[in-house]
Amino acid sequence: MDPKTISLPPMKDLTTDNITANxxxxxxxxxxxxxxxxxxxxxxxxHDFARETRLSTSEWMAGLLFLTAVGQKSTELRxxxxxxxxxxxxxxxxxxxxxxxxxxxxxxxxxxxxxxHDAVEMEHGEAIHTDPDGTPCxxxxxxxxxxxxxxxxxxVDVWEGDSKGFYDVQYEGRDGPDGRxxxxxxxEGDFWFKGIVPVPYPIPIDGPVGxxxxxxxxxxxxxxxLHFMFEKTGYDHLITALYxxxxxxxxxxxxxxxxxxxxxxxxxxxxxxxxxxxxxxxGTKLFIxxxxxxxxxxxxxxxxxxxxxxxxxxxxxMKFFNGLPVPDVD
Amino acid sequence: MDPKTISLPPMKDLTTDNITANxxxxxxxxxxxxxxxxxxxxxxxxHDFARETRLSTSEWMAGLLFLTAVGQKSTELRxxxxxxxxxxxxxxxxxxxxxxxxxxxxxxxxxxxxxxHDAVEMEHGEAIHTDPDGTPCxxxxxxxxxxxxxxxxxxVDVWEGDSKGFYDVQYEGRDGPDGRxxxxxxxEGDFWFKGIVPVPYPIPIDGPVGxxxxxxxxxxxxxxxLHFMFEKTGYDHLITALYxxxxxxxxxxxxxxxxxxxxxxxxxxxxxxxxxxxxxxxGTKLFIxxxxxxxxxxxxxxxxxxxxxxxxxxxxxMKFFNGLPVPDVD
Numbered sequence: 292m293d294p295k296t297i298s299l300p301p302m303k304d305l306t307t308d309n310i311t312a313n314x315x316x317x318x319x320x321x322x323x324x325x326x327x328x329x330x331x332x333x334x335x336x337x338h339d340f341a342r343e344t345r346l347s348t349s350e351w352m353a354g355l356l357f358l359t360a361v362g363q364k365s366t367e368l369r370x371x372x373x374x375x376x377x378x379x380x381x382x383x384x385x386x387x388x389x390x391x392x393x394x395x396x397x398x399x400x401x402x403x404x405x406x407x408h409d410a411v412e413m414e415h416g417e418a419i420h421t422d423p424d425g426t427p428c429x430x431x432x433x434x435x436x437x438x439x440x441x442x443x444x445x446x447v448d449v450w451e452g453d454s455k456g457f458y459d460v461q462y463e464g465r466d467g468p469d470g471r472x473x474x475x476x477x478x479e480g481d482f483w484f485k486g487i488v489p490v491p492y493p494i495p496i497d498g499p500v501g502x503x504x505x506x507x508x509x510x511x512x513x514x515x516x517l518h519f520m521f522e523k524t525g526y527d528h529l530i531t532a533l534y535x536x537x538x539x540x541x542x543x544x545x546x547x548x549x550x551x552x553x554x555x556x557x558x559x560x561x562x563x564x565x566x567x568x569x570x571x572x573x574g575t576k577l578f579i580x581x582x583x584x585x586x587x588x589x590x591x592x593x594x595x596x597x598x599x600x601x602x603x604x605x606x607x608x609m610k611f612f613n614g615l616p617v618p619d620v621d
Numbered sequence: 622m623d624p625k626t627i628s629l630p631p632m633k634d635l636t637t638d639n640i641t642a643n644x645x646x647x648x649x650x651x652x653x654x655x656x657x658x659x660x661x662x663x664x665x666x667x668h669d670f671a672r673e674t675r676l677s678t679s680e681w682m683a684g685l686l687f688l689t690a691v692g693q694k695s696t697e698l699r700x701x702x703x704x705x706x707x708x709x710x711x712x713x714x715x716x717x718x719x720x721x722x723x724x725x726x727x728x729x730x731x732x733x734x735x736x737x738h739d740a741v742e743m744e745h746g747e748a749i750h751t752d753p754d755g756t757p758c759x760x761x762x763x764x765x766x767x768x769x770x771x772x773x774x775x776x777v778d779v780w781e782g783d784s785k786g787f788y789d790v791q792y793e794g795r796d797g798p799d800g801r802x803x804x805x806x807x808x809e810g811d812f813w814f815k816g817i818v819p820v821p822y823p824i825p826i827d828g829p830v831g832x833x834x835x836x837x838x839x840x841x842x843x844x845x846x847l848h849f850m851f852e853k854t855g856y857d858h859l860i861t862a863l864y865x866x867x868x869x870x871x872x873x874x875x876x877x878x879x880x881x882x883x884x885x886x887x888x889x890x891x892x893x894x895x896x897x898x899x900x901x902x903x904g905t906k907l908f909i910x911x912x913x914x915x916x917x918x919x920x921x922x923x924x925x926x927x928x929x930x931x932x933x934x935x936x937x938x939m940k941f942f943n944g945l946p947v948p949d950v951d
Contacts, residue, residue: 302872302873302874302877303871303872303879303880303881304879304880304881305710305713305717305877305880306717307714307717307718307927310710310713310714310717310877311710311714313710313877314709314710314877317839317873317877318837318839320837320838320839321836321837321838321839322838323836326836326837328674329674329676329680330837332670332673332674333670333709334709334710336666336667336669336670337666337709337711338710338711338714339666340662340663340666341711341714341715341718342714342718342931343662343931343935343937344658344659344662344945344946345718345719345924345927345928345931345945345946346659346715346718346719347715347718347719347945348715348716348719348720348858350659351706351711351712351715351719355700355702355703355706356702358688358691358692358702359691359692359695359700359701359702360692361688361689361692362688362689362690362691362692362693362695363692363693363695365689365692365693370685370689371689372685372686372688372689373685376681376685379644379663379664379667380635380640380641380643380644380664380668381667381668381671381681382681383635383640384637384640384641384668384671384672385671385676385677385678385681386678387635387636387637387640388637388671388672388675388676388677389675389676389677389678389681390678506651506653506656507648507650507651507656507660508650508651508652509647509648509650509651528678541633542632542633543632543647544632547632547635547640547643547644547647549633549634550633550634550635551633551634594675597637597675598675601672601673601675605673607673615674615675615677616674616675
């Protein structure tokens with residue numbers, strides 16, 4: 292490039308005290324106000340972190356090598372950075388910021404690193420698992436709006452681990468999806484499928500995140516759960532999960548996902564008519580849950596309201612840009 | 622693991638407001654007080670970043686995919702995370718925290734991503750480059766202590782790019798080091814070698830860090846420089862560089878490394894006796910610099926003094942553990 296065209300503020304002799312302001316100044320040429328804001332806060336926080344902890348060169352290098360290993364452990368079927376974000380509580384936090392829930396709507400929780408995009412469409416009542424060792428379980432659900440009306444045609448993505456606590460993608464030589472399905476809610480907002488009773492399992496500990504948990508003295512276990520993702524135009528995207536009541540890890544989930552409203556007690560099919568209707572035997576384990584989606588409009592209003600409250604609390608004068616805050620400097 | 626042995630505080634229903642305290646609580650089982658402190662501050666800062674910016678799910682995912690790409694771009698010969706740290710000013714900051722310099726000692730600067738561990742030992746006066754297009758340059762240096770006494774036997778690692786602005790590791794099919802050498806200072810603390818006049822060059826922009834700079838509207842150029850690393854037992858490890866005076870990028874280095882005390886004017890060998898002594902022709906370009914190392918003891922004292930000042934400024938009650946601060950909670 293032609294150095295004569297440089298429009299950056301000149302900088303030299305940067306020190307512990309002036310480096311942050313100068314990096315923000317050099318980034319101030321960024322034409323996107325949102326990206327500029329994100330980087331100004333990011334740089335401030337990572338610099339403050341180093342200053343407050345007096346981060347040493349060897350700690351810094353250990354951190355960089357750790358992050359490199361996290362990136363290198365990731366593949367198309369395994370996302371170690373999501374796992375890192377999950378185990379540091381960031382995933383849960385971002386979900387709660389971006390998808391605020393009014394009272395009586397279904398709460399969200401962590402996506403986790405095992406969602407894939409190759410689940411196949413199934414009819415209501417089909418078995419999503421081929422695992423012969425799982426305890427069969429009928430899952431009966433509805434999906435409604437905040438006014439209590441069933442929503443038709445919601446695309447529901449469900450996925451769960453097997454009886455050994457592993458997802459299909461954790462097996463070598465996986466040749467297709469198992470323990471996954473794409474369903475569509477019917478006119479009344481109902482959908483149902485056959486899964487297996489979820490079991491607790493450790494998140495993958497053979498990578499850098501596992502090493503981190505070990506150094507921190509933390510366990511890697513998640514309580515048994517079933518994942519759900521809901522999508523329909525006009526409704527806020529919902530990523531959530533149902534947790535099995537009285538699981539031994541209910542109060543110490545390694546990724547901070549459990550919410551009381553998502554903990555469900557296991558029942559059994561006791562009714563002959565019901566057994567016949569759903570094609571299962573009396574005595575089959577049964578999970579029942581009613582999901583409530585928020586409209587895009589409700590979610591956007593609540594998100595902006597909470598964002599404005601947070602900005603006020605920080606004393607920041609902001610405007611909103613695509614629904615997200617940026618400094619109001621004009 | 623046996624869930625009965627879990628000694629973590631129970632947690633459920635984590636929200637935007639209580640997630641941070643709970644992640645810190647779950648990490649509080651970490652037996653290492655320094656690691657516990659680092660993680661408590663790290664978690665606080667990344668959560669505050671998300672809360673203050675109202676980080677969206679899609680921004681979070683873009684960030685995770687960016688970090689994954691940074692990890693995956695890294696190899697044994699290219700460290701994209703160091704480049705990221707350099708371009709965000711973190712590398713310079715950590716160096717200035719960990720290697721504080723008393724007045725009159727040589728300032729440190731960024732290591733950069735191109736240091737290798739395979740440079741070969743050379744005698745004083747050898748040419749470290751085979752590049753036939755570089756402008757030859759004699760580099761005459763001394764390394765002294767803060768009392769002005771020459772230090773014998775310092776291991777000096779030097780490296781620089783070629784006449785096209787590339788380091789050896791940037792060429793495919795590299796079969797060994799070029800533009801690198803390991804030297805030892807003599808009795809008087811002198812060492813010298815033949816390099817080439819350094820030229821400005823852009824940091825590698827074919828990876829995710831390059832994309833980031835582009836999005837930020839920043840240029841990728843560094844002013845021409847020579848890298849030096851000094852090691853001797855009893856002395857604080859010094860990573861530094863000499864910058865060529867009047868380089869067009871002297872005041873806008875992409876990685877914030879330039880310090881006035883490290884900017885050196887190019888001279889020429891004008892003296893016949895000198896030319897003969899060093900085996901060069903009259904008219905050869907000449908770089909002269911006197912480096913001053915700090916003793917380990919001086920550095921440790923200054924580091925702890927500055928750390929104590931910083932902790933006082935933050936109102937934190939700390940004790941020191943291997944020279945690094947940890948909260949004094951007893």
